[in-house]
Amino acid sequence: MKKYTFYITLVFALTVISCKKEEAPKPKVIYQDNAKTKTQVPEDTTQIEIADLPINMDGTNYLIFPVGTVSGDKKGIKASYDSNTGYTVSNYGEYQITGYLKNLKFQEIGKDTIYALSDNAILIETATYLKSTADKTKKQLMVYTLADMDTNKDNKLDNSDIKSLYISDVSGKNFTKISVDFQELIDWKVVDSRNRLYFRTVEDTNKNGAFDKEDRLHYFYIDLLAKEWKAEEYRPI
Template sequence: MKNFSKYTVLGLFAFLASCKGEAEKPKVIYEDEKSTQKNVVAKDSSQIKIADLPIYMEGTKYLIHAIGGVRVSAEGGSYGSSKTNSMSYAISNYNRFELTGYFENLKFQHIDSTALRPLTDKPVQIQTATFLNTISDKTKKQILVYSLVDSDTNKDGKLDANDIKSLYISTMSGKTFTKLSSDLQELLDWNVVEVQNRLYFRTIEDINKNGAFDKTDKVHYHFVNLLSKDWAVETYEPIN
């Protein structure tokens, strides 16, 4: 029993060490500064591309189709929640005014049309798409805000949660798709202050270029006037 306890403790230490190693995996590799913004993403042969059934966000005139991949196992099954014949076809989740998941594009369809318009023609991994319904109710301006990965910053050949997350914005039709956060700055969070019609957000910059985001790095503070034509990003300094 004593030996069993000893090995159990050793195993626990080994597990914690491995977890620590994973947590410290850098989000940015600085081998070549010029190439950090280029997407050299390997095609995953274990995935098939599918689209979710369209969703409609109340108060808008557009349907949104999420496009993504289903990973098929060697046995013919797949990984996911909703399954049919051991296959999962769900790639997103919808909660009234927000679409979440891991998908590679969105396509927009006006409710009076059969035409589909893609959000982007560049490789991305979209994690959230949020309709600013309160801004729409107040100003009649309909806007979507996205958190997504747009570059393979850790150079592992994939766009995923291990890369830097960025903030984007577009109209409800998917047009004027615009990046708000700066390249190589990790999005921390964002919120909307309705009384000002502003979107505020924070990012963190890897000042010491060690590939990770830690206490030695710099947090940046920004806001955008949601009613402005070009959504120009402005900075502010609440700490100073």
């Protein structure tokens, strides 16, 4: 009887593992209704919004408050929060803030007003101060990678949605999207000698909801000294 029970358990376990292996990866874009219509993301009432202590990028006149969420219940923040992170929602190093942040708040040093980077639903993964550019041009800028649309239509913003590229002044003002909607950001870099920010994206040209080798790569740059940031496409190949 024990051997029979063990055999049934083993078969069940192998079946579950096999099913998991056969599961297709979740698409980053769901093409239903109108995929290019922004979906309203419902508020998650199980999450409590908190802010980390302020960060001052060296050489700037602004404080930045990273804002994120932790799990909560009716009594407040759960006692079972991750002991490794506690109430911390971001990390900071090398002029870059990282995390999964709902927003950033800014405050000019010497003033009381604190204001948000954006009033829209976003999920910020990185916020980078372009210190090398500021040293040469005296123009202080921030670059952000983030999700700004529920592209896979699962009613939440997370790292399963398309990643976009934004830029702003170091004050958080003039927050501007420079990548194209529904194109996944691959990477970006600044070339100081040209005062340009270069970046690559991939477009789901075969409309299968994923980004793969069958899709088209796009190459862009923006002039960091321009009054209005506008991505220019170029073709290196």
